[in-house]
Amino acid sequence: MKNLVILSGAGMSAESGISTFRDAGGLWDKYPVEQVATPEGYQRNPELVIRFYNERRKQLLEVKPNLGHEVLAELEKYFNVIVITQNVDNLHERAGSSHVVHLHGELTKVCSSYDPNNGDYVKELKAEEYEVKIGDLAGDGSQLRPFIVWFGEAVPEIETAMRYVESADIFVIIGTSMNVYPAAGLLNYVPRSSEVYLIDPKEVLVNSSRSIHVIQKGASEGMTELLSRLCK
Numbered sequence: 001m002k003n004l005v006i007l008s009g010a011g012m013s014a015e016s017g018i019s020t021f022r023d024a025g026g027l028w029d030k031y032p033v034e035q036v037a038t039p040e041g042y043q044r045n046p047e048l049v050i051r052f053y054n055e056r057r058k059q060l061l062e063v064k065p066n067l068g069h070e071v072l073a074e075l076e077k078y079f080n081v082i083v084i085t086q087n088v089d090n091l092h093e094r095a096g097s098s099h100v101v102h103l104h105g106e107l108t109k110v111c112s113s114y115d116p117n118n119g120d121y122v123k124e125l126k127a128e129e130y131e132v133k134i135g136d137l138a139g140d141g142s143q144l145r146p147f148i149v150w151f152g153e154a155v156p157e158i159e160t161a162m163r164y165v166e167s168a169d170i171f172v173i174i175g176t177s178m179n180v181y182p183a184a185g186l187l188n189y190v191p192r193s194s195e196v197y198l199i200d201p202k203e204v205l206v207n208s209s210r211s212i213h214v215i216q217k218g219a220s221e222g223m224t225e226l227l228s229r230l231c232k
């Protein structure tokens with residue numbers, strides 16, 4: 001089977017009712033990114049940051065995967081599918097995708113404030129634990145913090161992601177404005193001989209001279225079209 005590697009962003013989950021970041025009315029319009037998505041913001045006001053992610057986590061219980069996530073999971077019948085996502089929701093997994101790399105962390109997990117990437121203190125929350133409080137501690141005695149990669153922090157999964165991208169026969173970019181690095185730079189690791197598709201309802205400026213098949217549609221319609229193009 002061929003390797004199909006997909007890079008997804010916030011637009012993948014938009015039709016499930018989760019806001020994107022940079023579209024008008026997106027999350028970064030409502031919440032200043034430096035307050036809720038940087039280590040400095042967390043140091044200044046941990047309570048605000050913990051509340052922000054508690055709300056995002058609570059929203060997970062109210063949303064479900066859309067047709068785009070479902071079609072992607074179905075593609076596993078025809079391809080070795082690797083999902084590399086910038087999303088912190090769990091909708092790819094809930095739709096049935098079996099191999100998901102989360103570049104920017106996961107809402108359903110918490111970790112140590114001292115050392116976010118120490119796996120010994122990363123913990124998966126059950127739904128009834130989704131509301132983290134000040135005073136809830138990690139195994140090393142530090143405040144439990146969201147297992148989220150904030151701006152200015154290292155992206156530990158990028159190396160794993162690069163290796164997968166280098167093995168891609170087909171690379172699909174979906175629902176990302178390609179503004180945030182190192183994720184956006186993954187396109188540079190796609191072999192020259194591979195096919196690249198981009199699904200997004202808007203025009204996305206991609207920093208590459210290679211030829212890209214653009215499907216200018218939302219995630220559900222776009223993934224359905226991709227399936228029919230790849231499996232005709």
Ligand code: APR
Pocket residue numbers: 008009010011012014015020021022023026086087104174175176177178179180199200201202204217218219220
């Ligand atoms: N289907 C597919 N794509 C859509 C849809 C839809 N229904 N609606 C909007 N989009 C597209 C937008 O046109 C845009 O290109 O999704 C993209 C969303 O872009 P961003 O809001 O910038 O989100 P993303 O690229 O995932 O952001 C990357 O930045 O803020 C950080 O860590 C955060 O992971 C995030 C990263």
